[in-house]
Amino acid sequence: MTTTEPSIFSRIVAREIPADVVFESDAVIAFRDIAPQAPVHVLVVPKTEEYRDVTELAANDPALLAELVATAQRIASDLADGHFRLVFNTGERAGQTVFHVHAHVLAGGLEEASLG
Numbered sequence: 001m002t003t004t005e006p007s008i009f010s011r012i013v014a015r016e017i018p019a020d021v022v023f024e025s026d027a028v029i030a031f032r033d034i035a036p037q038a039p040v041h042v043l044v045v046p047k048t049e050e051y052r053d054v055t056e057l058a059a060n061d062p063a064l065l066a067e068l069v070a071t072a073q074r075i076a077s078d079l080a081d082g083h084f085r086l087v088f089n090t091g092e093r094a095g096q097t098v099f100h101v102h103a104h105v106l107a108g109g110l111e112e113a114s115l116g
């Protein structure tokens, strides 16, 4: 029998490890990234960890993907000026380190910031 450890984000959902949660619904949780790359840097994460990246999520549950995007918009409006960058690192060589799909919401004065 194989057992799979819960992802770090599932442990945040279960409140086994602390996080600065800024929004939560039945299906998603949003919390500040522990290593922020922008004045506002929030991760929006489905509570289910069955999808490892955004391509799997889009193929299997587009409504949940739409909820992630709507949550990103809400966070950018609540915590910044409503403008935001949405990043899904997809695959190790693109910088993905947690294989439980998540959107990076980056906001707050990004006019000067280049992509990447």
Ligand code: 5GP
Pocket (backbone or CB within 6 Å): 008, 017, 019, 020, 031, 032, 033, 034, 035, 043, 088, 089, 095, 096, 097, 098, 099
């Ligand atoms: P990825 O590199 O997979 O696109 O993004 C993973 C993100 O999760 C990174 O930006 C990293 O800083 C963040 N992260 C990793 N562990 C934790 C944690 O325990 N708490 C929080 N709040 N963020 C984390």
